Amino acid sequence: MNRSDVDKNTTEFAKCTELVQEKAGRGEYKYNFSDLIAASVALPLHLLVSVPLLLFLNNLQEFYSTSGTMLLYLAGIAAAAAVLLFFILYFSGSRIKNFLIPVLAFILLSTWVQSQLLSWHYGSFDGSPLEIHLRDGRAFDGLIWLSLAALCFGIARKKPGLFKNVFLVFLFFTAGNLVFSVAQPRERIAGTGTSESITLSWRNAFSYSSRSNIILLILDAFQSDYFNEYLEKNPDYAKKLPGFTYYPDALATDYYTHRSLPAIMSGQHYNNEGSYTAYLQNAYKTFSVPAKLHDAGYSVGIYNYFTLAQSMYRPEFLKSFADNYKSDGEDFTPYYGKEVRQLLWTSLFQAVPHLCKDAVYSNFIMDVPANLDRDIFRKDLKSQRRVAFSEPRFLVYHLQGLHDPQYLDGKKVPDTRENVSRIAEILAELIEDMTGSLQRLGIYDRTALMIVGDHGLQWTNSNIHYGNYSAGNKPAEPPLGSFAKKVRAIPLVLFKPMGQSGGFQVSDRPVSLLDIAPTLLESAGLETAGSYGGESLLQPGSRPRIRHFYTSEYTNRGKGALYEYAVSGFSWYDSSWTFTGNSYTGKGVKRVLLDNCLPWKLYSCGMAGTGRQFFDEGWAPDGEREHVLVESVGTITLPLADPAKNYRLQLYFSNTQTETEVIVRIAGQEQGKYSLRPDCSIDLEVPGSLLTTVPNQPEASPVPAKAHLAPVPVPSAYRMSVSLCKTEAVSVKLSSLELTAL
Structure with a gap:
């Protein structure tokens, strides 16, 4: 090779080098196979496995699924997403790759910062109002997202080769974090983690006994004054509830479902003493109405229609005594898919900036259901009602009732008095459907039917319609503040004993939701003395009677201290309420002043x-x-x-x-x-x-x-x-x- 050839080759090499540098300056970096693998795996592993799995592990009590099952579902979804991303990147042109890789890095960095460092508190995803305001200091996280976008596209222009290191570092830390989190011991109900798959049968939801039936219909958040108002406007409605007694002077134990429902089912209240898990296990398996009636020879069916209460009906509690919770999957409805979807949408909520959270929550987490549970219940009741059991039957139905979010005509509506009253009218018709069906089947006299709300709906005294109870509402000094949550403490209580079909009555007896369990058990002829804090409504009531309600800070509910109020008179009146000075914490009872x-x-x-x-x-x-x-x-x-x-x-x-x-x-x-x-x-x-x-x-x-x-x-x-x-x-x-x- 002569000197001219060498000079020519040198010139060509220099031109190629300049071209590569020019393309790199324009962002046209050549990514290799390992770059594409790292980019394809890092984001799905973080967004579809790490974030949702950590949410799952930190909220085990909210889910039916076991850890292993959930991990398999999430890993499968992430693997499919990673394969799809890889093929998109692999078959894309150079310019598209140079755009997509920085975008993936930006999404990875931003969602990690948001979910790990900027995880704002908005409240519980149980239908209660969330604190999402666009004009909020938390909206500054949008500036962080913009800064990270500028950083990623700056790297893409100057040093695109760094992205591989970014993806690898995230893969390493994400995998390590997952291993560490999965290995941590977490409180869980005994029985979780077994290989047995429990499924839920709806086949006999409206199959009743020819011998004896005890039915508990829970209409979530049905505030008693809405029913009283409906009775005032529709006095003839009482004729449609023969044998029933309405108890307006009712008191809940707590202001939200996760505490009030176990108290209804078991007659046992949790005062932050010991583990909540241990309380639930003992309350459901030892004291609960379904467990006791199952032992007494009843066929037990438990049917929850209300999605937001799903976590309180876990198989760990119910499989030993609820006949519709089975390990045989034939003809049964699985529930894993819905849990995975909700978990992924909740993870997305956690990972997006503040300005986007309301859209995610409204459109995906609390989206309008295609069919409201009250409509499904009424339709299935009329089409499936039958007498099919010879042994006595105990049935629990849990519906949304008046609970947020409210829907009318397929649209979400504000919880104004007018809108909620319209829903109360629909629920009154549902109750009529229930009683009418039992009468048509010829088993009304052989049925004890309890209809309750698990707590009230509204939050302020102005949201109570006192109606015919206005005269006794004397002002209290000092006024009972909103912290007491009095309105959330007045649930609907309606009861028709076995063998009763006479006229509708309104009783002035003071009752508590702790009375539900002993009443239903006595309806089956079982002894309850000494085991339950409430009174059977089949026995004469004690007068005067002091009942207790427990409130807490809303933003710290479930973990914070409980504050005890004694209610000695009509539960709707401020003057009946007194703070006892008792604050229940995990370390015992503390005396406090309010x-x-x-x-x-x-x-x-x-x-x-x-x-x-x-x-x-x-x-x-x-x-x-x-x-x-x-x-x-x-x-x-x-x-x-x-x-x-x-x-x-x-x-x-x-x-x-x-x-x-x-x-x-x-x-x-x-x-x-x-x-x-x-x-x-x-x-x-x-x-x-x-x-x-x-x-x-x-x-x-x-x-x-x-x-x-x-x-x-x-x-x-x-x-x-x-x-x-x-x-x-x-x-x-x-x-x-x-x-x-x-």
């Missing part, structure tokens, strides 16, 4: 006393209207809004057995020794200088725009601390106290 002590207000003592929250160590409620000093020393703590004043404190005692003496101290300083006689009082003048201040007392949070977000009330940091010391071992009972500003 309200200031108001001057010139007489506070009563006892289980239903308006001053119950002020009594600390050493005291115990004794009956409805007294507190007894059970220790040698008892303390009373009174939060005061105005520390600049002097006060007079009057303590009223009752039923002291003999004359005795007590020593009274204010803020640790002895005020004197006082003689007590039956039905006497002690008057104390307390200078403002004796008030103490709680250190680091948080300020009250501002009132939120939406009532369901009401924070835990915070009383004043100024306290009057009163202690009473007995001088001898005799009974000391306090009936009331009153504070006067001087």
Whole structure:
């Protein structure tokens, strides 16, 4: 080869180098086979396996599927997506590859940052309102997405070879994170993870017994005043419910389904004591109505139509006593597909920026169903109703009821009073269909039928239609705040006992949803004494009766402390409600204060006393209207809004057995020794200088725009601390106290 040939080859090589550099400058980088593999696998592994599987593992209690089953489904979907991506990239031209690779890298980086670092809290996906506002500080995550887009396309222009490293790093960390997460021990109901596949049969959903039937129809969030309003407008409707009694003075235990449903089914309430998983397992398998009736020879069928309550009907609970939960898949309906779809849509919700979340939630997670469960139920009831069992039958139906989201004429509508009342009318017709079907089958007298809401619907007192109960609604002082969630505590309760077919009645009896289990069990002739906190409606009710409702911070429900309210009168009235001072946490019962002590207000003592929250160590409620000093020393703590004043404190005692003496101290300083006689009082003048201040007392949070977000009330940091010391071992009972500003 002569020198001219060498120069020519050198020139050609230089031109080729310049061409490659020019193409690289224009983004036309030549990606090899391994680049395409890394790009095809990284995004599906992250978005279709890592994000949804971690959501699944952190919310095991929400799903039927086992971990292994879910992993197989997700891995299969991700593998299919990876193969599709690879073929698209492999058969694309150079310019398309140079566009798609940066796009994949951008989506991978952005969704990882969003799901791992910017995972905002919006509420629970149970139909309750989510906090998604376009004008929100969380919308700044869109700027991060734009920055990552600029970064990725900048790399594509300058150093496109870096993308392979990006994909490989993500593959390494994603795989490691998955292995670590799967290996972590997680609380799960016993029985999960077995190879047995449980499926759900709907074949006998409307097959009844010729001998005896007990039916529990749960209409989710059916607030009692909607039914009362419907009765007022349609008085003839009562004739369509022969043998029924309506109990307007009803009280739920909790304000959302995941706590109230187990209480209905088992008569056992969870007060954050021990594991929630252990509570569910024990409540369902040991105390629940279906378990007890199954043991008594009943054929049990449990049919949940309400998608948002699905996680409370898991096979782990029900397969041992519900005859329609079977391991044989023939003629049964699988549920895995729906769970995988919902999990993937929820993962997408977590991975997209704030501005896109409402669209994902509205269109995919809470999309309008093709057929509402109430329509399906009514259609199937009329077409499938039959008498097909000789053994006694217990059936549970759970429908959406009035729960969000509301639909009318196939369209989602706001939860205004008018719209919800229209849905209540449809549900009244559904109840009529139920009773009419049982009558047509000739088994109405052999059926006990309980129809309940598991809690109320609305959040503020203005959302109650008192109707014919308006006269007794006296204002309370201080007013019962939104944190108590009173309106969520008044569910519908209708009951028709076995053998009853007379006139419709309205009872003033105070009832609790804890009464459902003992009532249904007694309907089957089973003993319930000592095992259940409620009362059977087949027995005379106790009067007066104190029931309890438990609320919490909405944004921390399921994990935060429960705050206990005692309800001693008609459940719709603020004046019937009293905070007990008990806060239930995972570490036991804690005494807390929510309200200031108001001057010139007489506070009563006892289980239903308006001053119950002020009594600390050493005291115990004794009956409805007294507190007894059970220790040698008892303390009373009174939060005061105005520390600049002097006060007079009057303590009223009752039923002291003999004359005795007590020593009274204010803020640790002895005020004197006082003689007590039956039905006497002690008057104390307390200078403002004796008030103490709680250190680091948080300020009250501002009132939120939406009532369901009401924070835990915070009383004043100024306290009057009163202690009473007995001088001898005799009974000391306090009936009331009153504070006067001087």
